[in-house]
Amino acid sequence: MARLIEVGLGVVIDSERVLVTQRKPDGPLPGLWEIPGGKVERGETHEVCVRRELMEEVGLEVSVGAIIGVWEHAYPHGAVRLWAYWCRRLSGEARAIEVADLTWADRLSLHERSYPEASLPLISEIASALP
Numbered sequence: 001m002a003r004l005i006e007v008g009l010g011v012v013i014d015s016e017r018v019l020v021t022q023r024k025p026d027g028p029l030p031g032l033w034e035i036p037g038g039k040v041e042r043g044e045t046h047e048v049c050v051r052r053e054l055m056e057e058v059g060l061e062v063s064v065g066a067i068i069g070v071w072e073h074a075y076p077h078g079a080v081r082l083w084a085y086w087c088r089r090l091s092g093e094a095r096a097i098e099v100a101d102l103t104w105a106d107r108l109s110l111h112e113r114s115y116p117e118a119s120l121p122l123i124s125e126i127a128s129a130l131p
């Protein structure tokens with residue numbers, strides 16, 4: 001079996017809303033919404049990966065806190081292991097830099113979007129943490 005792709009995700013909550021981003025129309029899982037993040041690069045810690053991805057994708061400086069969970073899933077394009085962390089926004093205003101779109105979703109609107117299958121347990125976990 002092909003090796004797992006390690007992926008670091010940053011769950012940023014601000015004013016009782018969570019930041020979700022939309023994948024670009026080209027590439028795997030086009031147009032689905034997700035938690036910002038990306039592949040852990042060689043030699044990188046998860047914390048460094050999450051901080052780098054949040055800055056690259058949405059221009060936010062964040063601090064990385066506790067781990068939420070780890071989930072594995074095999075897609076036709078490859079198998080992933082998602083490592084999700086609670087994050088706090090330190091500076092910047094989120095803008096769609098390397099993503100198709102973004103929004104700050106409350107508990108209700110979180111459930112109105114479509115996510116990659118691997119993210120579904122994480123989305124439930126986040127929803128249960130929102131008021």
Ligand SMILES: Nc1nc2c([nH]c(=O)n2[C@H]2C[C@H](O)[C@@H](COP(=O)(O)OP(=O)(O)OP(=O)(O)O)O2)c(=O)[nH]1
Nearest residue numbers: 007009028034035036037038039080116117118119
């Ligand atoms: N960022 C993110 N990726 C997810 C989520 N759920 C999920 O299955 N994935 C998958 C999609 C991809 O197979 C993989 C992340 O890879 P990616 O292609 O988005 O990562 P990247 O930003 O490093 O991309 P690139 O530089 O290779 O273009 O994890 C999620 O909630 N957020």
